[in-house]
Amino acid sequence: MPKVEEVSQSLRKVSDQLEGIYRDSPHIQRHITGLEGEIARATEALKFVQTELNKAIMEDQSAQARQDQMIARGRFAGRLSEFLESIAPRSADDSGAIQIAELRDLIAGIRSRLNNDETESRLETILSFISDKMTEYSKLLNLEHSGSSLRLDLKKLTVVANTVDGPIPLNRMGSGENWVGYHVLSHLALHWWLRKRERPVPGFLIFDQPTQAYYPPDSTEGGLDQIEKDDDRTAVQALFRLMSFACSEITPDFQLIVLDHAHLKDDWFGSAIIQEWRGQNALVPYSWPDK
Structure with missing residues (x-):
């Protein structure tokens, strides 16, 4: 040339x-x-x-x-x-x-x-940077295809794991635990990039009861001892540890709000609790409907 x-x-x-x-x-x-x-x-x-x-x-x-x-x-x-x-x-x-x-x-x-x-x-x-971060986060969770090369499929708006046997979309990754885990890490990876590039997107993310599937319906306290399976208790801990780790990376001006039943005994978890609504101490007081 x-x-x-x-x-x-x-x-x-x-x-x-x-x-x-x-x-x-x-x-x-x-x-x-x-x-x-x-x-x-x-x-x-x-x-x-x-x-x-x-x-x-x-x-x-x-x-x-x-x-x-x-x-x-x-x-x-x-x-x-x-x-x-x-x-x-x-x-x-x-x-x-x-x-x-x-x-x-x-x-x-x-x-x-x-x-x-x-x-x-x-x-x-x-997308390459976001995919690398998704793959990194997945190694902190014990999910199906965890550690495989992950990517976002923009045409189908889903997560795909690139494996030696070919691409595997999220709907073929098994249990609800996988779906929740991959949704959480994908949103965290997206916000990591948005804050890194100072994009004009609100710097907060809300997760509503991501561990609901692990607890029995009649659970009241949210402690890990209320979860029957050891693997499920480990998965709940890993999920919150990922959120904590991601928040330390996604700076500045990022807030992660988690509304969840879980209550871990770890100090780092306790320091992150803003308000605890259980029993009679509810977000919407029980006396309000009567008034």
Whole structure:
């Protein structure tokens, strides 16, 4: 692929030749022939750029490298477009007019493709960071496919685990424990990115009874001793530890509100309790309906 400086030198050379064309009409055909040659070479260079762009999209390269390449190609297309604007033929009958028009159309198409690819590349980069954080959080929970490469499927709006046996969507990941766990870690990963980039999204998240499935219906105190299975008690502890760890990462100005039945005996859990509503001490006092 020719360097930008080499292309610039070629364009300046063509510009100098064109000045001679308009001054010396008896030799205009010879200069037009030279111009056609330069246009043909520039067209081949643009086709090469197009080929390289398609290859870059297909190859699994880093997002930054692809972005740098697209910026360089955009500059090349811009400079070539400026050159074409400066050498407009005197009449529509000039032999180079048709080729120049075709070249302009080609440049316009490439510019449109570059803009679309840049948007897609940025989105892929963002999703890659969020997917890495989701995978990291999943290692703190004992879930099905925990530790596998996780990602968000924007078309189906679901979580997908990439495994050696192929992609597995959330609805095929088994129990409700998996669904709750993956929903929690996905929301935390999204807010981690939003706060990291200071995006204009409210910096709070509310979870309503994420551990409800683990407790019997008649449970009153929320202690782990009210959960029958050892695995379920471990899962409840792990879920709250993940929330605590994520809150320490998602800074600044982030608040996680959890409305839940659970009551762990750990000091870090107790320090996070703002208000405890149990028995007669209810969020909506029992006396209110009577009044």
